[in-house]
Amino acid sequence: MNDPILTPEELQSLAAAGTAAPSLLNTQPWRFCAHSGARTLRVYADPRRALPRTDPEGRALHLSVGTAVFNLRVAACHLGREPSVRLLPETSDPLLLAELDLSRGAAGPAPGPFGTDLYAAIAQRHSSRLPFAEREVAETVLGELTAAAREEGAVLSVLDADGVRRVMDLTKEAERRTADDPARQAETREWLRPWEPASDGIVLSALGPPDSQAHVPMRSYTGRPPAVSVPAEPFEAMPQLALLSTPSDRPSDWLHAGQALERVWLLATAHGVRISVMHQALEWPQTRWELRDPNEGPGFAQTVLRLGYGPPGPAAPRRSVAEVLEIVGEPALSHNVQNL
Numbered sequence: 001m002n003d004p005i006l007t008p009e010e011l012q013s014l015a016a017a018g019t020a021a022p023s024l025l026n027t028q029p030w031r032f033c034a035h036s037g038a039r040t041l042r043v044y045a046d047p048r049r050a051l052p053r054t055d056p057e058g059r060a061l062h063l064s065v066g067t068a069v070f071n072l073r074v075a076a077c078h079l080g081r082e083p084s085v086r087l088l089p090e091t092s093d094p095l096l097l098a099e100l101d102l103s104r105g106a107a108g109p110a111p112g113p114f115g116t117d118l119y120a121a122i123a124q125r126h127s128s129r130l131p132f133a134e135r136e137v138a139e140t141v142l143g144e145l146t147a148a149a150r151e152e153g154a155v156l157s158v159l160d161a162d163g164v165r166r167v168m169d170l171t172k173e174a175e176r177r178t179a180d181d182p183a184r185q186a187e188t189r190e191w192l193r194p195w196e197p198a199s200d201g202i203v204l205s206a207l208g209p210p211d212s213q214a215h216v217p218m219r220s221y222t223g224r225p226p227a228v229s230v231p232a233e234p235f236e237a238m239p240q241l242a243l244l245s246t247p248s249d250r251p252s253d254w255l256h257a258g259q260a261l262e263r264v265w266l267l268a269t270a271h272g273v274r275i276s277v278m279h280q281a282l283e284w285p286q287t288r289w290e291l292r293d294p295n296e297g298p299g300f301a302q303t304v305l306r307l308g309y310g311p312p313g314p315a316a317p318r319r320s321v322a323e324v325l326e327i328v329g330e331p332a333l334s335h336n337v338q339n340l
Contacts, residue, residue: 003102013079018071021070044096066255068258083102148264157245166290168215184283211235213237243291
């Protein structure tokens with residue numbers, strides 16, 4: 001049975017959820033568009049928010065948009081609609097990455113297709129670049145997270161000690177390469193926001209400390225030597241890491257990986273597990289290729305997750321709904337993302 005048309009209020013609620021998704025350097029590289037009186041929402045890449053030095057193929061951009069698509073799916077279920085998603089629906093428009101048909105009512109009450117009601121976790125999910133406790137995530141929770149990734153067409157592999165050391169070494173190598181690349185450093189610094197409030201980018205309160213024991217190579221957003229000095233703190237001696245990968249490496253796979261990433265992250269948030277993304281090694285072709293575990297068979301690494309228990313991390317700034325949502329045939333929006 002078809003649901004009524006999407007109201008402006010419903011579209012604003014959907015867009016608020018979508019733009020709460022994570023993105024590399026918090027660039028928020030998405031736009032949402034709907035026609036007044038329609039039951040379909042389109043998701044576009046915003047090329048003005050691309051990172052041509054760090055992400056020349058647009059893989060991370062697609063990953064980021066995929067996280068927003070998953071948030072839209074969760075929000076649609078919260079509104080009592082059953083989302084049907086088409087990825088890359090028009091080859092003639094490479095910026096149109098997804099289309100959500102929201103014309104059908106949900107088959108049942110929340111939590112619907114996700115097993116857990118994830119809507120509240122959208123606002124609670126933050127990147128935590130802070131030290132975690134020396135406590136491993138329970139096997140039962142890890143099992144749920146790996147199953148969640150699998151439902152989205154991706155593989156989440158929790159690494160053993162040897163795998164953690166290998167990934168840490170590759171991440172350190174990637175950090176070193178980036179430190180030796182002035183163009184990449186300049187691109188990263190363009191997204192630093194030394195003032196607050198801001199609507200995007202990395203604010204100073206979200207930088208996070210370096211590891212005083214040099215176990216965990218956290219990203220240096222301010223360059224080397226750092227433009228802003230943050231006091232070091234001790235991190236976990238052996239961080240708990242998971243590798244998210246896909247069987248192939250096309251734009252559609254990147255969008256599936258983004259949806260898997262956000263599904264895992266929201267479920268982890270619901271369990272009180274913190275996550276930070278360690279993406280550095282994905283940004284160089286050699287270190288990205290070496291991330292894959294040959295014992296796992298063929299696959300393409302899409303991101304590395306650090307999991308644990310600790311502070312949630314500060315909320316990152318977000319653009320307003322009016323900046324990310326266009327309703328064709330409606331007056332300009334004034335509602336803000338904080339209405340989520």
